[in-house]
Amino acid sequence: MDFTFNEEQTMIQDQVEQFIQKEYDWETRQELSNSDLGFGANNWKIFAELGWLGIAISEDNGGFGGSSIETMLIMEEFGKGLVVEPFLETIVMSSGLLDQYGTDEQKSEVIGSVISGEMHLALAYAEPQSRFNLSDVVTEAKVDGRNFVINGFKSVVMNGPSANKFIISARTSGKQLDKKGISLFLVDSDVTGLTRTDYKTVDGRKASDLNLENVSVPSESLIGSLDEGFNILDESIDRSILAISAEAVGAMEVLYKTTVEYTKTREQFGTPIGKFQVLQHRMVDMFMEYEQCKSLLYMATMKNEEGAPDAKKAISGLKYQVGKAGKFVGQQAVQLHGGMGVTDELNVGHYFKRLTTIGTIFGNADFHLKQYTSL
Amino acid sequence: MDLTFSDSDLSFRKEVVSFLDNEYPTDIKEKQDKRIPLEKEEIIRWQKILHNKGWFAINWPTEFSGYKELSVTEKYILQEELAKANTPTTIPFGMGMCAPVIYSFGTEDQKEKHLPSILNSDIWWCQGYSEPGSGSDLASLKTKAELVDDKYIVNGTKTWTTLAQHADWIFCLVRTETTPIKQEGISFLLIDMSTPGIEVKPIITIDGSHEVNMVYLDNVEVPKENLIGEEGQGWNIAKFLLAHERSGIAGIAALKRELKRLKELSSEIPLGEGSLLEDSQFRSKIEETEIELTATEFTELRTLAAMSQGGSPGAESSILKIKGTELQQTISELFVEMLGYYAHPFYLENEIGSNETVGPDYAAPVMPHYLNYRKVSIYGGSNEIQRNVISKAILGL
Numbered sequence: 040m041d042f043t044f045n046e047e048q049t050m051i052q053d054q055v056e057q058f059i060q061k062e063y064d065w066e067t068r069q070e071l072s073n074s075d076l077g078f079g080a081n082n083w084k085i086f087a088e089l090g091w092l093g094i095a096i097s098e099d100n101g102g103f104g105g106s107s108i109e110t111m112l113i114m115e116e117f118g119k120g121l122v123v124e125p126f127l128e129t130i131v132m133s134s135g136l137l138d139q140y141g142t143d144e145q146k147s148e149v150i151g152s153v154i155s156g157e158m159h160l161a162l163a164y165a166e167p168q169s170r171f172n173l174s175d176v177v178t179e180a181k182v183d184g185r186n187f188v189i190n191g192f193k194s195v196v197m198n199g200p201s202a203n204k205f206i207i208s209a210r211t212s213g214k215q216l217d218k219k220g221i222s223l224f225l226v227d228s229d230v231t232g233l234t235r236t237d238y239k240t241v242d243g244r245k246a247s248d249l250n251l252e253n254v255s256v257p258s259e260s261l262i263g264s265l266d267e268g269f270n271i272l273d274e275s276i277d278r279s280i281l282a283i284s285a286e287a288v289g290a291m292e293v294l295y296k297t298t299v300e301y302t303k304t305r306e307q308f309g310t311p312i313g314k315f316q317v318l319q320h321r322m323v324d325m326f327m328e329y330e331q332c333k334s335l336l337y338m339a340t341m342k343n344e345e346g347a348p349d350a351k352k353a354i355s356g357l358k359y360q361v362g363k364a365g366k367f368v369g370q371q372a373v374q375l376h377g378g379m380g381v382t383d384e385l386n387v388g389h390y391f392k393r394l395t396t397i398g399t400i401f402g403n404a405d406f407h408l409k410q411y412t413s414l
Numbered sequence: 415m416d417l418t419f420s421d422s423d424l425s426f427r428k429e430v431v432s433f434l435d436n437e438y439p440t441d442i443k444e445k446q447d448k449r450i451p452l453e454k455e456e457i458i459r460w461q462k463i464l465h466n467k468g469w470f471a472i473n474w475p476t477e478f479s480g481y482k483e484l485s486v487t488e489k490y491i492l493q494e495e496l497a498k499a500n501t502p503t504t505i506p507f508g509m510g511m512c513a514p515v516i517y518s519f520g521t522e523d524q525k526e527k528h529l530p531s532i533l534n535s536d537i538w539w540c541q542g543y544s545e546p547g548s549g550s551d552l553a554s555l556k557t558k559a560e561l562v563d564d565k566y567i568v569n570g571t572k573t574w575t576t577l578a579q580h581a582d583w584i585f586c587l588v589r590t591e592t593t594p595i596k597q598e599g600i601s602f603l604l605i606d607m608s609t610p611g612i613e614v615k616p617i618i619t620i621d622g623s624h625e626v627n628m629v630y631l632d633n634v635e636v637p638k639e640n641l642i643g644e645e646g647q648g649w650n651i652a653k654f655l656l657a658h659e660r661s662g663i664a665g666i667a668a669l670k671r672e673l674k675r676l677k678e679l680s681s682e683i684p685l686g687e688g689s690l691l692e693d694s695q696f697r698s699k700i701e702e703t704e705i706e707l708t709a710t711e712f713t714e715l716r717t718l719a720a721m722s723q724g725g726s727p728g729a730e731s732s733i734l735k736i737k738g739t740e741l742q743q744t745i746s747e748l749f750v751e752m753l754g755y756y757a758h759p760f761y762l763e764n765e766i767g768s769n770e771t772v773g774p775d776y777a778a779p780v781m782p783h784y785l786n787y788r789k790v791s792i793y794g795g796s797n798e799i800q801r802n803v804i805s806k807a808i809l810g811l
């Protein structure tokens with residue numbers, strides 16, 4: 040048992056922490072979130088220069104061969120700063136998958152540009168009817184000579200507006216809910232027949248709906264083997280759950296600490312409201328929820344890293360806890376700030392909103408409790 | 415004990431239903447059904463329609479409203495049908511809050527001046543109690559009103575003032591005297607919002623909407639005759655008002671409608687081979703909410719019945735406030751849960767209902783509503799404060 044980080048990991052953690060402290064104050068974050076792009080193009084360059092974008096990519100493909108521990112540390116710090124740059128979407132969800140399963144051609148076309156910060160990706164897996172079930176896929180890809188023709192619809196594709204390429208799940212055989220028969224395709228965002236509807240999301244980020252009408256892609260666009268895309272997708276989503284849970288842990292830490300500080304200074308009835316025992320106990324509960332999530336995060340991350348047989352179960356347990364705790368911590372942080380908590384001006388409400396979307400993304404608490412039971 | 419409605423109650427219900435069929439404007443209904451925020455004009459138009467029927471200020475003594483008196487049961491039926499039809503919530507500040515103060519404590523002149531325009535929805539009121547330093551501890555308020563000749567000179571800052579941007583008048587708690595017991599120096603003052611020295615600044619909330627404001631008062635001159643009751647009586651008046659706000663405080667009828675809607679919509683959301691409503695986890699959350707809602711409904715009915723026998727609503731209204739707002743928040747949360755990813759696309763008020771939104775056509779207002787409703791456990795006396803009230807007043811702690 041060892042819960043300490045090695046030297047490189049500690050260094051990365053410090054680096055990200057310093058970046059947030061120096062370059063990512065609240066006003067900057069809000070400006071970036073409200074800009075057309077929705078994040079800082081310059082920040083993305085900095086991430087590339089500091090090597091963060093390639094940290095978890097294998098050395099064979101030009102990355103640093105780091106583990107999911109580095110990703111966890113980065114994401115936790117990002118959660119503290121409520122960072123809007125699409126690290127989760129481009130790096131964790133998408134490039135990790137190509138690193139492992141992409142063809143040589145796909146890797147050489149994409150991974151270098153991702154690591155250097157020139158290319159953005161997005162993983163398009165959800166559909167209007169699919170809810171959180173990755174194998175519920177109606178979008179269809181049919182063989183047409185040397186090409187595949189894709190028809191269908193993808194919902195709430197995070198980072199859609201900035202993506203140069205999409206990874207799209209489509210059914211190549213089987214029935215709507217079958218795991219077998221799903222294939223993944225690497226598709227240019229400007230391909231004919233793909234229409235994007237872009238919008239903001241409530242957490243200050245951006246997403247798109249994708250309509251795919253006779254989108255014709257060469258057979259080289261297939262990632263992994265035909266009909267065998269589900270496991271690739273599932274693995275990537277598991278890694279993404281670990282990453283987004285780390286982000287949630289960072290956000291919860293900020294919320295409980297901010298709330299404690301606020302209740303020490305806000306006075307009512309001639310005393311700091313932090314003196315009221317009911318609020319003290321509430322904050323103790325917020326703190327404990329945060330600690331419990333952090334424990335599950337470390338446990339699940341290590342199990343996944345080791346390839347433990349119960350890693351998937353651990354990940355669902357983590358996501359369940361993060362969903363529940365994130366809601367509690369977010370709601371109570373708002374409540375204990377009184378009217379201030381519901382203002383757009385204060386950062387507390389924005390952390391609450393991000394924890395709200397994190398609770399849903401990759402499956403809500405109910406979904407993962409059910410997964411946990413079934414595993 | 416009897417849970418059945420009498421024949422006359424049943425025919426009253428028919429009358430309400432046919433009134434709604436005939437008089438509820440279709441343009442307003444359409445917006446309401448799509449959860450598009452209403453314009454001031456639309457709210458006023460609807461309030462006038464209710465008033466013409468004698469169903470707006472139903473809790474006023476009939477000598478002031480000129481209405482035919484409704485029984486407790488009839489009021490219950492009316493509220494239930496109005497909510498079922500998804501009619502707009504009436505704005506409480508004039509009709510439900512300021513008017514009862516005026517007809518209970520005001521002079522004949524004040525009654526004559528203000529009650530008719532409130533009844534007709536011609537004058538829009540807002541509530542100026544809270545201040546930056548005085549939220550839960552309202553009695554610590556600092557806005558000062560100094561009597562100079564026959565005018566009060568008012569200085570201070572009010573905050574969280576709901577809909578002040580639309581208001582013609584504001585009723586304020588102000589400090590007219592510095593007293594050892596801070597409650598004793600507070601007075602209740604009516605102020606015309608067009609008086610020089612008043613500035614209203616928007617506060618944007620986490621749902622992106624403009625509902626609350628800062629109201630700055632800088633040497634605002636208020637005629638002495640705008641004082642309600644005596645100087646120093648303001649705190650008692652405010653307490654009277656809290657007790658008066660009992661009926662419908664929990665918003666039960668609207669909650670029943672929303673829960674029903676939640677069931678209908680979730681039964682249309684596919685989940686695997688069935689629907690979301692058939693999912694055991696989601697289903698049991700709905701059932702739990704329904705049981706809690708039924709309990710709260712009957713707690714309210716018991717309170718109303720006791721009051722109609724001459725009892726006074728005490729800390730019971732705190733139970734209704736806590737339970738009602740918790741239910742409002744739970745249901746708003748279940749709507750978000752129901753939508754899954756389609757709760758995330760975010761639109762501002764003026765975009766809701768436009769055809770630019772994605773996902774199911776009812777999706778866009780769901781998240782803003784959830785976010786907006788975090789307020790209900792904070793305002794009107796936070797739920798922590800309400801629990802303090804119950805523990806003191808009922809449990810004797």
Ligand SMILES: Cc1cc2nc3c(=O)[nH]c(=O)nc-3n(C[C@H](O)[C@H](O)[C@H](O)COP(=O)(O)OP(=O)(O)OC[C@H]3O[C@@H](n4cnc5c(N)ncnc54)[C@H](O)[C@@H]3O)c2cc1C
Nearest residue numbers: 313314315316317318319320321322323324801805809811
């Ligand atoms: C099965 C059992 C085994 C035990 N074994 C031992 C033993 O081996 N040796 C030993 O010395 N003692 C033992 N105890 C005693 C135990 O430590 C006491 O019961 C405990 O300290 C609580 O004291 P009390 O029972 O007097 O309750 P009280 O102190 O009277 O507390 C009553 C309630 O008030 C709450 N409360 C009290 N103060 C506060 C506060 N400041 N803020 C908020 N809430 C408060 C408590 O949490 C509790 O809910 C045992 C008790 C039990 C039930």
Ligand SMILES: Cc1cc2nc3c(=O)[nH]c(=O)nc-3n(C[C@H](O)[C@H](O)[C@H](O)COP(=O)(O)OP(=O)(O)OC[C@H]3O[C@@H](n4cnc5c(N)ncnc54)[C@H](O)[C@@H]3O)c2cc1C
Nearest residue numbers: 374375377378541543544549550574576789793794796798
């Ligand atoms: C959307 C919205 C609309 C509003 N509209 C109006 C309006 O129209 N007019 C108006 O006058 N006001 C209005 N208010 C103000 C509202 O009444 C106050 O926000 C409320 O009284 C709480 O005060 P506060 O925000 O200063 O929080 P605080 O009083 O600072 O409370 C912060 C936290 O501490 C808790 N707390 C405080 N004291 C205690 C205690 N003794 N024991 C335990 N916990 C405690 C509170 O419950 C809360 O969780 C509105 C507020 C909101 C959010």
